[in-house]
Amino acid sequence: MVGAEGPKESEAGEMSNTPELRRMVVGVDGSDSSRYALEWSANQAVQRGLGVRIVTAVWPLVAEGPFSDVVHAGESSSSSAREQDARALLDYARDWVLRIFPELDVEEKLAAARPAEALLEEAAKPETAAVVIGSRGLGGLATAFVGSVGVELAARCPVPLVVLPKKHESAHGARGRIIVGVDGSEPSRRALEFGFRQAHAVGAELVAVCAWQPMAAFASAMGPVPPEAFDDGAIEAAARRTAEEELREPSAQYPDVIVDVRAVRAHPVVALLEEATPADLIVVGSRGRGGFTGLLLGSVSQSILHGAHGPVAIVH
Known part of the structure; x- marks a missing residue:
């Protein structure tokens, strides 16, 4: 299903001015x-x-x-x-x-x-x-x-x-959500842009996942940290603000796309895999900040690709 409103693919950067069919x-x-x-x-x-x-x-x-x-x-x-x-x-x-x-x-x-x-x-x-x-x-x-x-x-x-993945349910006629990992990095923004284009083109809902973990888990390796850094509520609120700020521009560009923001207390891999179903497309940047750093070169990417039951998109 193609949304009735919003820019065409050519306006969104998905199409080019070349006469050849994309x-x-x-x-x-x-x-x-x-x-x-x-x-x-x-x-x-x-x-x-x-x-x-x-x-x-x-x-x-x-x-x-x-x-x-x-x-x-x-x-x-x-x-x-x-x-x-x-x-x-x-x-x-x-x-x-x-x-x-x-x-x-x-x-x-x-x-x-x-x-x-x-x-x-x-x-x-x-x-x-x-x-x-x-x-x-x-x-x-x-x-x-x-x-x-x-x-x-x-x-x-x-x-x-x-x-x-090796075992994937039939894609014909399936209507899934677009699950995007958001962390505030530039590759993450490009992943979000791709996710919005995809959601607009196929009439899907976009779920923006911003994972966060308690500061206490890292305290021993970081040295002294201020007491407020251990406030899980503040950390979760900051993660949600990051996601909402990143969503502001593409949401204005694609007003027809329904967006659900999830600030999840978990490792990024766990947050994305638990959110997605076999019909959903997971979209991540090739590199990121925090949990997504080194994606596709280390254990984070391998875990997502080996653990996903549906398609995964990597955006540079």
Whole structure:
């Protein structure tokens, strides 16, 4: 459902002045995780008036070191077979998604590159609105967030990166909320802007979560602190003020979006995961202040991505 009021995507920075249709780019490898990513991308594209580009990658085997002769000997035939399998996968994925969304504009892309490079190249194109991947797969693109592929994408992707879990309920027809982590940092503001655009486009409620923890938990490491710092009520009020201040501008820009502010006494990971359902989209900045610092490079990001039962969007 698209809201009746509020700016169009082009006015919100989600669209550009290029004549080419904006697209969701989704990486597939034949796994359930990438199938969920494809379905979610298609559902979003239909609601937002976008197209979809389905991407898979076939890249050369490593041909250096003591096994280089063996690799070179079998590379030609194996590369040809992998390419045929990849093209068959793309055709199947296209036909499958068009059976569900026959009105969707779908493109296919077979890249001769590493998975991360293939998706980053697509992400850099002006028509790309977001990149969507599965969190688990059979190898290749859908190994995201298990190893270096996901870390590289998270660190370098210039557009929002959305990750779908291995086990995800059908996205078709599901109407979830947008759960955004708010901490007052610049990446958090950009995550909030993306969350509002998304909520406006699909007619969803936005839940702004600002987590706080009792100062007593950190006192031994901080040294002497004033007594008022131990007032949980004051800390909670400050967290709520932070969230409300950050919400003021996007709320004015998108007056049709219903907003719920939650100041939660918990670790940020716990606060976000407990708030979200499998139908909700969790949106976080790539880095933040306080609890979100180092997101995607440490335990906070891994906990959210491994613990979420629905999609997670990372915004730089």
